[in-house]
Amino acid sequence: MTTHHIPKGVSRDTLEDVVAGWEAVGAAAEPKHTADVEDATGLADAVGRQTRFLEDVGVLEADGQEHRLTERGQALAGALAVGDDGRARERARGLLADWPVTETVRGVVRGNPSDEGELVPIVAAVTGHDPEASRVRSGVTTLLDCYDWAGILERDEDGRYRLPDDGERESSAAASPGVASPTATADEEAAAARCGISLGSPPESGGERSETGDPVEVLGETDAADVAELVEELASAEGGAETETDGGGDREAHALTLEVDVDADPEDVEALVQHIREGLTAANAEPGE
Structure with a gap:
């Protein structure tokens, strides 16, 4: 099974600070060491633990022992650095949508809303990690939070994750009972x-x-x-x-x-x-x- 990296031991807010930190040290223009970002953000070892995940989703690319922001990573980091949440969510949505793991996760919840307790072991298995490891569980939780923030998934009133268009279909069905399946594409x-x-x-x-x-x-x-x-x-x-x-x-x-x-x-x-x-x-x- 292919192993995909996930966030490690950080919340979504901290992960955003790490990404913005790469922009702050000029990693869009030239490769930088994780130590440079740690100094700029004050996040110590949290920065280094996220590089594999950020490489996996296309935010960073390795250059020897250093890393630099990709073009799409720069767009995300720049939006986060200036506090433009709407643009940051849009950039994150594009990056996550192209990540192979995402379509599998969307397939799990399509028509089958699932709570965090149900999804964590499934996503851990999909990414090739041990769901019993505490750092893996926290990393998957952060990933699910990123999906929710970016609009890849959403939470219903019961806190279950579902596809945004599943909620739209439920509303449409309630407003127009009897309407059947969509027309041919x-x-x-x-x-x-x-x-x-x-x-x-x-x-x-x-x-x-x-x-x-x-x-x-x-x-x-x-x-x-x-x-x-x-x-x-x-x-x-x-x-x-x-x-x-x-x-x-x-x-x-x-x-x-x-x-x-x-x-x-x-x-x-x-x-x-x-x-x-x-x-x-x-x-x-x-x-x-």
Whole structure:
């Protein structure tokens, strides 16, 4: 397992002071020793303990026994040095979003809000550390605090970490019950178009309908191989075509992983395409329709 470094034995506020300290000693212009930052900040050995993490997330880069701020690290450190919290949060969000650990953590809490006690051992395992070590637990706690501050995660009223858009979906679902999953993305529409199939809204009237009364797309010359290609492309579009539903949690996020028999009957193929269309275009309908 790849080991990723985490903050060591400091709070988020102290970590911010360390980053700002690198700016204060001129590490944007030339490499500096950790001792220079320790003298400038008065933080003693706390500075040296953070260099591996700051390298890992792209704030610092090593130059022999010294370190210098990267271009993105300079932007963050500069904002922290002048107390521009909004700009600092934006810069930190960009750096953390590109860190491999972050997407894994986001995947853990997606649709599954988790408190600190649940997340600490998981994040420790993801980063390759012993969750029983006190310094590891404090480091992960600081990392989670950084995620919250930067807007990567947020805490709900119960103190559980969740994705910010999970909270937006819950609010939207409460305000508009009955609204289903989002419409197809541009990549999904393009993938369908290459196979000669439309993922647009169902026709307002006329045309064939399924047993449930929903309009059925007439495939014409499209065969099962075309649909197999569509399913594969849709599954890869937008990182797997994972679609979140707005139904208050009663339907789970899903990815298109359907298998198609190339000898399928035309009626079966039509039913499959209708199933795909229903999953991607349900949000076009007004509530109550």
